[in-house]
Ligand SMILES: Nc1ncnc2c1ncn2[C@@H]1O[C@H](COP(=O)(O)OP(=O)(O)O)[C@@H](O)[C@H]1O
C-alpha cells in the first residue's frame with residue numbers, strides 16, 4: 213500500500229531525527245488515524261518529553277487516551293471507570309438522589325456517614341476554568357490521562373497510586389480545579405474539608421477517615437478531595453506529637469497506602485496553601501508525591517473570572533482588558549472582591565441619582581485601587597521557602613516564578 | 621473533649637478562624653463559661669484583634685476572678701494595646717494567684733519587657749527558669765530579655781541552652797545569629813541564619829535579617845577597598861599617572877590577593893546552602909544588589925590595573941566607593957523614614 217510506504221518512510225525519518233517534534237506529532241497523528249493507538253501514544257509521549265507544553269501534542273494525547281478508553285475491555289475496573297461517562301448526569305440531576313438514597317440508607321446502618329450532600333457530581337469542566345493552560349496541561353499529563361486509561365498508564369510503567377497535591381496562594385482556584393478534574397473524569401466528587409478531619413480529631417464527629425474512604429470506594433469512580441491538608445501535618449506544632457492527631461494522620465497514611473495498586477477507582481487529590489507545613493510522611497512515594505503549583509490567575513483567567521462575577525449585574529460597556537492588566541497577582545477571590553466593591557459604588561451612585569446607573573470601568577478601576585492583592589504575604593513566605601527549603605528541588609516551579617516576578 | 625479544649629486544640633493547630641467560630645458558637649449556648657472566654661481571648665490575641673480580645677479577657681476575669689490564665693491573657697492584651705501600667709498590674713495578679721506556674725511568670729516577664737522595665741523582666745525570667753529548668757521556652761525567654769537588657773553573655777548562654785533542649789528551635793537560632801551580627805561576627809551570623817531558615821522555612825524574618833547582615837558585610841568590604849585604594853594611590857605615586865608603572869601593578873596584584881584571602885576567610889565556614897539564600901536576599905533588595913555589583917566592578921578595575929599598570933584607574937574605584945557611600949546613606953535615611961511612617 214502506498215499509504216503505508218509513506219508511513220514507513222516517515223517512521224524512518226523520525227528515527228533519523230528523534231528531536232523533531234512536529235514531525236513526530238505528524239507521524240503520531242497518522243498512526244492514530246490508522247488505529248495504531250499504542251504506537252501513536254508512544255510517539256506522542258516522546259514528543260511531550262521534548263516539549264511538554266506543546267498544545268498539539270496535548271490535544272493529541274487527549275484524543276488518544278479517549279480513543280483507548282472507548283473499545284470494550286473485559287477488565288472490570290475499566291468497565292467501572294467508563295460507566296458514568298456513558299450516563300448523562302447533568303440532565304438527570306434529580307435522579308442522583310434517587311439512585312444514591314437506597315445505597316446510603318444501607319450505608320447508614322453500618323456507619324453514620326457520609327450524608328448525601330457530601331458526594332456530588334460536578335458539572336464543571338477544565339474548560340470552565342479560565343486561562344491557566346499550563347496547569348491544565350500538567351493536570352492532563354500527570355493525572356487525567358493516566359486516570360482515563362489506567363491499563364495504558366500501567367503499560368508505560370506509570371504508577372497510578374498516590375495522590376496529586378495542588379498548592380499555591382489562597383483563593384487561586386485549587387478547589388475549583390479539583391472539582392473540574394472530577395467533572396472531567398465523570399467521577400463523583402467527595403470534598404473532605406479540613407473541618408471534617410479536625411472534627412474527627414477533636415472528637416466532634418463520630419466518623420473517621422476509613423469510613424470516608426469506604427464511602428469513596430462504594431461511590432467509585434470518585435475523586436476524594438482532601439482540602440487544606442497542611443492542618444493535618446503541622447510539622448512544627450506540639451500537637452503533631454499528640455496521639456489523637458497522630459492517629460488521624462496514620463489513618464490517612466494507611467488508607468492512602470491501601471489504595472495503591474488495587475485500582476478501585478478512588479483518585480486522591482489534595483490541596484494546601486502551605487505545603488511546607490505538610491507532614492513529611494504524607495509526601496513520601498505512593499502518597500502525595502507529586503505537587504502541582506496553582507498560581508494567581510493569568511490574564512485570560514482574570515478576564516474569565518471578572519466576566520463571571522459581572523454576569524448578572526447591570527453593566528455598561530466595560531473595558532475588561534484594562535482591569536485585567538491592572539490586576540496582576542490578584543487571586544480569584546480578590547477579583548470577586550473587586551467586582552463586589554465596584555457594584556457597591558455603582559449602587560451608591562444609583563441611589564444618589566435616583567435612577568439606575570450601570571457599573572462602569574471607572575467603578576472597577578476605583579475598586580482595584582482600593583484593594584491590595586491578598587497573595588502578597590503568601591509570596592513573602594514562598595520566597596523564604598525557596599531560599600531555605602528547596603534543597604531537594606520540590607519547589608523549583610515556584611522558584612522559577614519568583615525569579616520572573618522579583619517584585620512579589 | 622470539652623468545647624474549650626476543642627478551641628484550644630484548634631488554636632494550637634493554627635486554625636484561628638475555626639477556633640474563633642467554635643468558641644463563639646459554644647459561648648452562644650453558655651455565655652458565662654470562663655474557660656471558653658479565656659480560650660476566645662487567646663485566639664483573638666493570636667489574630668492581633670486585641671480590643672475584642674480584651675473584652676473577652678475582661679469577661680473571663682469577671683466570671684472567674686481567681687483564674688490565673690484569665691488575668692495573664694488580660695495582661696498580654698493590655699500590653700499589646702500599649703496600656704503598660706494596667707498590663708503590669710494584671711500580670712502581677714496572675715503571678716500572685718499562681719506563684720509556681722511558669723506560664724504566669726512568663727506572661728508577667730513579657731509584660732514587664734514590653735513596658736520597658738527590663739531589669740524586673742530579667743529577674744522574673746530567671747525565676748521562670750528555676751520553675752521550669754527543662755523547658756526550652758523558659759531559657760528562650762531569659763535569652764530574649766537579657767539580650768534586650770544588653771547582657772549579651774547571659775543571652776548567648778541562654779540561647780545555647782534553648783538550642784540544647786530543643787535543637788529545632790528556629791527562633792532561638794535566629795536571635796542568636798542576630799546577637800552574632802551585633803558583635804560583628806558576620807559569617808557566623810550568616811551561618812546561624814541559614815540554619816534557622818532551614819529549620820523553619822516559613823519564618824520570613826530570617827531573609828530580612830540576612831539582608832541586614834549582607835549590608836554590614838558590604839560596608840566592611842567597602843572600608844577595606846577604600847583603605848586599599850588609598851594605599852594604592854600613594855604607592856603608585858603621582859609623578860607619572862598616565863603611564864604604566866610597575867608600582868601600580870604590584871599594588872593592584874597585592875590588593876587582588878588580599879581581597880581573595882579576605883573572601884576566603886569570610887566564607888570558609890559557610891555551608892553550600894548559603895548560596896541560594898544569599899542570592900534570594902539580593903533579589904529582594906535592589907540597592908544591596910547594586911552595591912555588590914559595584915564592589916565587584918571595583919575588583920575588576922584592579923584586575924585591569926594589574927594588567928595595564930595604569931595607576932590612575934584607582935581613581936575610578938575611589939569615585940565608585942564615594943558614590944556607594946552616598947547611595948547607602950540615602951537608602952538608610954529613606955528606609956528609616958519609611959519605617960517611622962509605617963510604625964506610626
Ligand atoms: N481560573 C479560574 N477561572 C474561574 N474562576 C476561578 C479561577 N481561579 C479562581 N477562580 C475563582 O476564585 C474563587 C477562589 O478559588 P478557590 O478554588 O476556592 O481557591 P483556593 O482553593 O485555591 O483557595 C473561586 O470561587 C473560583 O470560582
Ligand SMILES: [Mg+2]
Pocket residue numbers: 383386387439483
Ligand atoms: Mg480552597
